[in-house]
Amino acid sequence: MDAVPGKGGAGIAEQAGPAGHGAEAAGGAATAEGYKRGLGTRQIQMIAIGGTIGTGLFLGAGTAISQAGPSLIIWYAVAGAVLFLVMRALGELLTHRPVSGSFAEYAREFLGPFWGYATAWTYWIMWVTTGMAEITAAGQYVKYWFPGVEQWQTALVSLVVLLAVNMISVKAFGELEFWFALIKVVAIVAMILVGLAVLVVGFGDVGDTASVTHLWKDGGVAPHGVHDSLMTLQIVLFAYLGVELVGVTAGEAEDPQKNIPRAINSLPVRFGLFYIGTLIVILSVVSWAEFSPGVSPFVAAFAKIGIPAAAGIVNFIVLTSALSSCNAGGLYSTARMLRTASVNGHAPKALSRLTGRGVPAPALWVSAVVMGLGVLINALDPEHAFAYITSVSTGGAILVWSVILVTHLRYRRAVAAGAAEPSPYRLPGAPYTNVLALAFFAFVTVLIAWSADTRIALYVMGVWIVLLLLGWAVLRRGRTTTRA
Template identity: 75%
Template sequence: MTTPHATPAEGGYKRSLGTRQAQMIAIGGTIGTGLFLGAGTGISQAGPSLVIWYAVAGAVLLLVVRALGELLMYRPATGSFADYAREFLGPFWGYATAWTYWITWVTTGMAEITAAGNFVRYWAPGFAQWKTALIALVVLTVANLITVKVFGELEFWFAMIKVTAILGMVLIGVGVLTLGFSSAGNTASVTHLWADGGIAPHGVWNSLMTLQIVLFAYQGVELVGVTAGETKDPERSVPRAINTLPVRFALFYLGALLVILSVVSWSEFHPGTSPFVAAFVKMGIPAAAGIVNFVVLTSALSSCNAGGLYATSRMLRAIGLNGHGPKALARLTSRAVPRTALAVSSVVMAAGVGINAIDPDHAFTYITSASTGGAVLVWSVILVTHLRYHRAVREGRVAAPSYRMPGAPYTNWLALACFAFVTVLIGWNRDTRVALYVMGVWVVLLVLGYLVLRTRATGGADRGDAAPQESADPALLSRN
């Protein structure tokens, strides 16, 4: 029987992230522009029923993270999605998962830095959007280049701003509902949740079509897996971060939306308008638009920082280590920072600013749809990988960790069925259908790229050269 592998510094990284930072990175990863901005479009389409879909999607993603948590306790690893997929599904799936996760967050980062440019124009209308995007990208890249501890501290405070804003809105909203203060107290009522045209005023089908928006809002929930290899005492901090997810989902998503929709009728929300701004204005909070604009700006920077730069650089380095990309990507600085991988992610992300210049009206929809498609693919791979791991545990080939996914393997299949249904919905909608075209092209590129790698590896072996290794992690080399 093989026991779980754990190394003090996996893959050359230093465990510099404390429990406090790991907790806040997990929180920051699940609160982004999808909630602060995307919820406005979702509410206008689904009405109060949007809360139901946030609850359903949250429950499904809890299963994904619990499956990932069990894998992490088997062997904490940075770049874990690809490592586990390669170990239990095969080399191609490790290769495909790593590259897909990388491109998913790069496209998300493109949207976030462009959004940051839009938000800054609220205070400085004459300042070019691309300049803000470039400044934000450079500052965040430099912060990530210093040490992982600096990244963790920056992300901690980004997350604190978002959490404080949501908690403040919830508390004030509850005060309006119970005490009736401010002008909003005259019309605020929980009956808004069902009295203004019903729970799903535009019909159940139109309501279901918002699931793509909802899943994008949750993107980043898997970041706890990316940070595991650089977290102090992951056996304690990772389960703790995962176990608090239900409370965070209930408070930051369900609680916030329930309060907003009780204070302000769903019919007053419009696509492209932040529901938080509308709620703050309705409650008479001074400079409400400016406050929320600042919060959404930090939210965009947080998403770019944690996912767009940190996660992509770690996954890109794993690609270099495993021979599925240039070896230069695997280099670490003396401070254990993957500088080359970080620089590549940053440069590619900067190129995405041009998408908004070409088609600013649809760029955000296109990018987020493609990003959600990639996230669904990665989440599905995590679930399937866990199924194979679960079988290995039953057969006695690997040891079972103390932290377990509830209901496996049945809950795995339930979550996979939900993702398949969301994929159908994405293809049904004309505006989001482009994501399936993009993913189709991406899959073809992945297959072609892998065939090229295998051909080169075979050719190198024939010449007596060293073939690309499947993993540079010693833990992975000691497979069953």
């Protein structure tokens, strides 16, 4: 059963939370959903920045560089352009009606109840599994300084601290994420400045050999061929995972009509600086052939330049990046999505409850407990568990981004029919840009299926889709029984 665009049943936009509705409390004024608008311009901007910088850049880029060479820069640019289209589509929906739970709620409104249910749960499992990987990785990073500390101990302490901060208020979450993102930005800017110093004045141990000619010499732009180069697109997309987080914050942002478009419009500059700019500098300072799979390109570049503290510095940055991902994606966004599912009748009713400060405490606890199970899984079988976990994240991201694009198409149709109000912030070139972005995601899906190393993502997502359909059947049967 499809919902009438703009008129779909009692969703999260029409319902207030059980607590905090219409009240003023720490963290700002209450929204119609019961949340508090406690995220200011400074925090929204940094969450948008932090969402586009993850361990995919600090760690994953090493494997991608060794496989694609300098052509990796091209794929980061292409993927960044496509993700900007996705975010413009989401931005148009957000300014039409800012809600927390954003794209899951819009999917329910414009595509129908099933798609709201499927999107919310897919986004939840995507970030919970990512949080599992990140919180476990944090334990590994701390062992660099303190080898005697057990990995599970660090993971548990990190999870408890992040949960405690999120339980306080959205303002506390926003402040912590601001500083996490700032550390990542400073690290990237430092890498670019040091790299430019090497190129311009011959600073460091590689000053005599550093040159932009590394970008097309040493085997060419795609030294292993176009096929191997294209196969890195999955890694590239994983690096962009989190760009949509700014959409989840809309319901708790101060002045979302101004702050959300501002954050989205700045994405091309951020993509250009943080990904493309960084890769150009790194691959000009050090030839792509000197990077190894599984080794951070930041560590390798700093070490080649001759900065002895490079490993320790980058280890701290990557630790921060992992905690940031767990904080923003693993806890904050999953709790909002889980509550959206609950309010719409797609999850236990108890998960819709808010504290007096507008915090979805039960949903936070559920996400945290499941992430805690991920620590146990990784401890029992770290070699195989990590592959399964990250494959769900990548497949889930492609599905969620595609749903955003299709939802936007249905929203535009509703506007044309007079069933929804037009937004002042629009996706240029729609519907053609929607189709272009969807075609890109379909192409990447084919590439994932092509490689035996990444095909597991499709298998896992296939199982997930079956579970979603079974869950939906149970929900529908329960409603039919209740009506009877």
